[in-house]
Amino acid sequence: MTENDVSLGVTDRSLRAVVAVVEAGSFTGAALTLGIGQSAVSHAVARLEQALGVALFIRKRDGVEPTTVGAALAARAAPALRELAAAVAAAAQPLGGGAVTISVSTSLAAHWLTPRLPEFKQAHPDVELRVLTTDTDTGVGRDGADLWIPLGPVDDPALDSVPFCAERLIPVAAPELAAAIDIADPAALLDSPLLHLEERYVPRFDWPRWFRHHGVAVDGDVPGDRSNDYSLVLHAALAGAGVALGWEQIVRELLAQGRLAAVGPVVETGIHFPLLSRHGRPLSPAAETLRTWILANAPG
Known part of the structure; x- marks a missing residue:
């Protein structure tokens, strides 16, 4: 097998699929993380396995387990993919500006976030802020926002969580x-x-x-x-x-x-109320700016 043959099966999509399956422990969990269908995840992994000529996962009735090769590939690919995504985001918004969407309750938006926005805008005038208000957690992770402050703890492997207050x-x-x-x-x-x-x-x-x-x-x-x-x-x-x-x-x-x-x-x-972001997806410079500011000003 030539290097060109291997490269035909190695794509950003296939590597992301492998990393997501290893981290989620299943094709279903990986599909939720990536926001694509389970069949698409399976196809991407199978194509990469065919290109490499080696199994990356052991399929079991109750899930999947990475082989030694699969685990090693995911361990090396994950940070490289994050770095690549961060580089692309930085190139698109080199000055740290851009738009960011945050989803919060109406009351938190009115009585905590909004009164502090002048201070945020003075420090970060290039960041355009979009606030989605909601009084349920049913849309967390699925409403198109970059960041969420939900009404309580959220147990979702597709979301990263840090304490807000x-x-x-x-x-x-x-x-x-x-x-x-x-x-x-x-x-x-x-x-x-x-x-x-x-x-x-x-x-x-x-x-x-x-x-x-x-x-x-x-x-x-x-x-x-x-x-x-x-x-x-x-x-x-x-x-x-x-x-x-x-x-x-x-x-x-x-x-x-x-x-x-x-x-x-x-x-x-x-x-504790958390501040949430998508797992495995680097934040844009604007979203990272807002996240850092929120944590620095959080009630604790």
């Missing part, structure tokens, strides 16, 4: 309403009008859990007005309509401005 909740109310509440007694909030967030897909920390956390017995549901949009819950609290559970990263500025007041202790749930 810990989940901390504070009961909050408009100052006029807060003045009438005994903040030293968690049970006193049962006598206050409570505002509830109804999460449609993933259970969130809610009022019954908050009361139980503080040793207050509640039977079944807790009365109060409800909305499936947290931004509406927050606006109701600002208007004095009731007490809401405030995620600290969202209500911190409102507390500092005196528009809301804390009416109970902070609860740390042990959960």
